[in-house]
Amino acid sequence: MDCNQSQNLLSPYIDGELAADRVAEIEEHLAGCAECRALCDGERRMSAFLRHQGERFRAPAHLKARIRSDIERKSRSRLSELRLLLLGWNPVAVAASLLLVAALSTEATLHYVKPVADHEAMILSDVVAGQVRSLQAGHLTDVASSDQHTVKPWFSGKLDFSPPVVDLAAEGFPLVGGRLDYLDQRAVAALVYRHSQHVINVFIWPEAGEKSPTFEAKQGYNVAYYKHGGMEFWIISDMNAGELRDFVGHLRTATETTG
Numbered sequence: 001m002d003c004n005q006s007q008n009l010l011s012p013y014i015d016g017e018l019a020a021d022r023v024a025e026i027e028e029h030l031a032g033c034a035e036c037r038a039l040c041d042g043e044r045r046m047s048a049f050l051r052h053q054g055e056r057f058r059a060p061a062h063l064k065a066r067i068r069s070d071i072e073r074k075s076r077s078r079l080s081e082l083r084l085l086l087l088g089w090n091p092v093a094v095a096a097s098l099l100l101v102a103a104l105s106t107e108a109t110l111h112y113v114k115p116v117a118d119h120e121a122m123i124l125s126d127v128v129a130g131q132v133r134s135l136q137a138g139h140l141t142d143v144a145s146s147d148q149h150t151v152k153p154w155f156s157g158k159l160d161f162s163p164p165v166v167d168l169a170a171e172g173f174p175l176v177g178g179r180l181d182y183l184d185q186r187a188v189a190a191l192v193y194r195h196s197q198h199v200i201n202v203f204i205w206p207e208a209g210e211k212s213p214t215f216e217a218k219q220g221y222n223v224a225y226y227k228h229g230g231m232e233f234w235i236i237s238d239m240n241a242g243e244l245r246d247f248v249g250h251l252r253t254a255t256e257t258t259g
Contacts, residue, residue, distance in 0.1 A: 001029045004142055006036045007133065008182040010043050017185070120225070123234065126183040128219050130190065131201050131236045134179070140199070141177030141192055151178045155189055163189035163204040164231065166254035173200065173247050183234070193247070200237040200247060207232035213248050215241060224248045229255065 006029045012018050013026050030037045134140050143154040152165040158180055167175040173193045181190040183203055193200040211227040222244045224235040235251070237244055 001025045003029075003033060003036055004139065004179065006030065006033070007039060007139065008180060008187075010036075010040050011129070012182065012185070014040070014043055123184050124216075124218055124223060124225075127201075127203060127223060127234045127236050128221060130181050130183060130203060131199075131221060134181075134190070134192070134201055135199065140179070142179035144177040146175050146177075148175060151175065151191070154178060155180075159187060159189060161189075161206045163191065164229070164255040165191060166251070168193060168247070168250050168254060171246075171250040173250060195237070195239055195243060195247065198237050198239045198243075200235065200239065202251065203234040203236075204231055206230055213245075213252070215245065217241070226252070228252065 006026055009018060009022065009026055013023065018026070030040055143151055145151050146167060146169065148165045148167045152162070155163055155178065163178075165175070165178070169175065173195050176192040176194050176199075178192060179190045181188050181203060184205070186205060188203050188205040191202040191204065193202065207227055208230065209227050211225075213224050213226040215222065215224050217223070221236050221238055222241050224233075224244055226233050226248070233251070235244065235248055237247075239247070
């Protein structure tokens with residue numbers, strides 16, 4: 001395992017999300033690499049700090065008690081309504097009411113299992129972390145080339161998909177290279193572009209569906225996100241919002257043209 005692979009896996013390693021064989025590999029690397037070990041120690045301290053800070057925002061006891069009281073009051077009210085219905089001995093109405101309660105409960109559970117907005121917010125945080133990691137010395141690219149025919153084949157055998165790679169030098173956004181990264185609990189392709197002094201990271205991995213680009217700002221960066229052609233794209237840079245929109249437009253046009 002080299003430094004790039006090790007550093008891409010530090011977050012899931014610290015969070016205990018890696019398989020035993022990967023844990024053994026990364027720990028063997030950390031034992032012999034002072035730089036990665038120092039980075040790992042720093043991430044551990046940051047994780048511990050965030051957990052500690054989180055303790056400050058626990059709900060006060062009186063708020064917890066009021067919430068519990070409201071829940072119990074509503075539950076008692078629903079039980080009373082059900083008792084009144086049962087006392088009327090209308091078997092059809094009883095059965096229909098029970099089915100409705102079950103259906104509503106199931107629907108609520110299904111909607112809570114995978115809240116899309118929360119999932120995208122988690123990916124957004126990963127994207128920002130990936131941008132910050134890439135700007136550390138020696139972390140920007142695994143393959144440094146402005147030739148898309150060099151960068152695209154480099155990913156072969158390293159990922160279970162082939163990312164679309166285009167050069168946008170004519171539009172003012174030259175390709176710099178690519179690297180492997182780790183987002184949304186999987187290995188992804190990261191393409192690197194530049195615009196003047198600005199670094200642009202484009203994270204790509206397979207995802208079904210179509211979604212028009214959305215834009216937002218996070219921690220001093222502008223971020224774009226969209227889905228197209230069986231791929232999910234997250235683009236991040238410290239360019240201004242207008243420049244990022246121009247880049248996304250050129251990227252979408254070029255990838256659609258090349259298929």
